[in-house]
Amino acid sequence: MTGLPFGEWLSQNQLEIIFRVQQHFLLSIYCVGLAAAVGLTIALLTYRYVTIPNISIAVIAILFTIPSVAMFGFVFSLTGNALLTLIPVVVMYGLLPITRNAIVGLQAADPAVIDAAKGMGVGSLRMLWQIRFPIAWPVILAGLRVSTQLTIGILAIAAYVTDFGLGIFGFNALNNLGSVNTGNQALACVLFVAAVALFFDAVFVLVRRFTTPRGVRV
Amino acid sequence: MTDTLGPPPAAQAEATADDVDTYEGTGGGPRPTQAQRIVTPRDAVLPIVLVLTLVALYTWVQGQTLDNISVNILDTGAIISATVEHIYIAFTIAVLVVLIAVPMGVLVTRDRTKFLAPIVLGIANFGQAAPSLGLLALVGIYYTGFWAVVLILTGYALLSVLRNTIAGLQQVDKGVLDAAKGMGMSPVAVLLRVELPLAVPIIGAGARTALILAVATVPLGAFLNAGGLGQQLIASIKTDRAAATLAIAVIIAVLALFLDWLASILQRAATPRGVR
Numbered sequence A: 001m002t003g004l005p006f007g008e009w010l011s012q013n014q015l016e017i018i019f020r021v022q023q024h025f026l027l028s029i030y031c032v033g034l035a036a037a038v039g040l041t042i043a044l045l046t047y048r049y050v051t052i053p054n055i056s057i058a059v060i061a062i063l064f065t066i067p068s069v070a071m072f073g074f075v076f077s078l079t080g081n082a083l084l085t086l087i088p089v090v091v092m093y094g095l096l097p098i099t100r101n102a103i104v105g106l107q108a109a110d111p112a113v114i115d116a117a118k119g120m121g122v123g124s125l126r127m128l129w130q131i132r133f134p135i136a137w138p139v140i141l142a143g144l145r146v147s148t149q150l151t152i153g154i155l156a157i158a159a160y161v162t163d164f165g166l167g168i169f170g171f172n173a174l175n176n177l178g179s180v181n182t183g184n185q186a187l188a189c190v191l192f193v194a195a196v197a198l199f200f201d202a203v204f205v206l207v208r209r210f211t212t213p214r215g216v217r218v
Numbered sequence B: 001m002t003d004t005l006g007p008p009p010a011a012q013a014e015a016t017a018d019d020v021d022t023y024e025g026t027g028g029g030p031r032p033t034q035a036q037r038i039v040t041p042r043d044a045v046l047p048i049v050l051v052l053t054l055v056a057l058y059t060w061v062q063g064q065t066l067d068n069i070s071v072n073i074l075d076t077g078a079i080i081s082a083t084v085e086h087i088y089i090a091f092t093i094a095v096l097v098v099l100i101a102v103p104m105g106v107l108v109t110r111d112r113t114k115f116l117a118p119i120v121l122g123i124a125n126f127g128q129a130a131p132s133l134g135l136l137a138l139v140g141i142y143y144t145g146f147w148a149v150v151l152i153l154t155g156y157a158l159l160s161v162l163r164n165t166i167a168g169l170q171q172v173d174k175g176v177l178d179a180a181k182g183m184g185m186s187p188v189a190v191l192l193r194v195e196l197p198l199a200v201p202i203i204g205a206g207a208r209t210a211l212i213l214a215v216a217t218v219p220l221g222a223f224l225n226a227g228g229l230g231q232q233l234i235a236s237i238k239t240d241r242a243a244a245t246l247a248i249a250v251i252i253a254v255l256a257l258f259l260d261w262l263a264s265i266l267q268r269a270a271t272p273r274g275v276r
Helices: A004-014 A013-045 A053-063 A068-079 A082-107 A113-120 A126-160 A167-175 A180-213 B009-013 B016-023 B041-063 B070-075 B078-107 B116-129 B134-142 B146-171 B175-183 B187-224 B230-238 B241-269
Strands: none
Touching: A004 A013, A004 A180, A004 B041, A004 B134, A013 A053, A013 A082, A013 A126, A013 A180, A053 A082, A053 B078, A053 B175, A053 B187, A053 B230, A053 B241, A068 A082, A068 A126, A068 B070, A068 B230, A068 B241, A113 A126, A126 A167, A126 B134, A167 A180, A167 B134, A167 B187, A180 B116, A180 B134, A180 B187, A180 B230, B070 B241, B078 B116, B078 B187, B078 B230, B078 B241, B116 B146, B134 B146, B134 B187, B175 B187, B187 B230, B187 B241, B230 B241
16 A cells, blocks of 8 residues: 655646536535525424424425435436435535424524514515524524535535545545545545535635624624 | 423423513523423324324235245345344434443543543544445455444544533523522432433434434445345446335435433433423
8 A cells, every 4th residue: 555645746747636626616505505495494484383494494305315325326326417416415414404494493582573563554565584594594694504514424425326525535446445545535535525515614704704693692 | 281392382381480480581582392291193104103103004015016036135035134133223323322422522521631631522523524335445455244344433423422411411591500509419319310310312413313324324224244134235236226225215215213212212222300
């Protein structure tokens, strides 16, 4: 196991690494965006009820417990297309934190606050937009953040059946344990995926700082 | 009538002055339900559905025409022993995680060691950003087998439980702690009888998520020869046998749901009645 030193391996594979980082980065933006759109829609449609949100969360949670490797393998054997496998499955896994947090957040407003707003003559749309949503925002943002981290991790696993993202390095390493550049590939997978994840985390910290209404700040 | 979804309207109206007092800060609005019993008839639904799913899967697989490879993958004896291994791995991880994460969380929230909390959280954040896949590959170069996989996944799951333990302990109302101190409780008694019970819902939520993620990652452990249903899964994906992949995926999912169900009941049993 005497492969290239890590630095040398990096510079030799520079182009591929940059390409895969970009791919991972963009795919996670697309998938989180889609998951946010779907999750928030579900939350907005259901938060007013008692049973329906619980049922929808339970269904999403059940999908979430299915191991991603299994899901990728199965969906890929049905669709046979890399992107058509990757995006729906990754979005499905990112859905749980967003939907759950959005529903919990929208339902979390103190009944006394809602009563006060009603008493001031606030209508239902304004109630949602000006009262429930700002109160829920930190919780929704936390859900988005968790979902982004999950998405980045699951995108890595998606490389098992597709050719996208940084996970390729990890699976190449796992498939060739003991060969010369295994260590470099595994290390590249860990470091660059972590870098992408930490970058998004930093973005969320900034977004939370600048968008949380002052009264709700924790 | 006591369900976990929400209080019936009548119960809300009956909130007495005493109730309002114990649930300060809600302006006398509706309070969370108190499910009195730990196990309700509703809890029987999931196991029944899971058993029905397995029966349906079995009948469906029996009806398929399978080639030799699929038949080998779906060999009943092999699946049962792999399932036992799978549960064993997941259970070991879950126990180790709780045994390590909760004391660590307690440690870094004590007054004297409070300064450690941001450091630990920083490490936890970084660790969680690293992909389990890459960590498995990295460790797999040097160590393989059951304990290698268990230790990686434990370390990985540890982070989210640790984070939730810290969050759970920090959210305990300072007034409650003062009251407990004022009643003459020792710091250990405050921790064991007030802080930890009040933090159980949050710690439990973290532990369950960690368990789900661990169970979902155990299949990848088969790359490191740790056993479990991952062997069959990888074999069926590599040989492109959709029926076998589906069957193994469903079994793993049923297993994960069952373990989560078990954890949810344990969590409820550990939660004090007033917080339930």
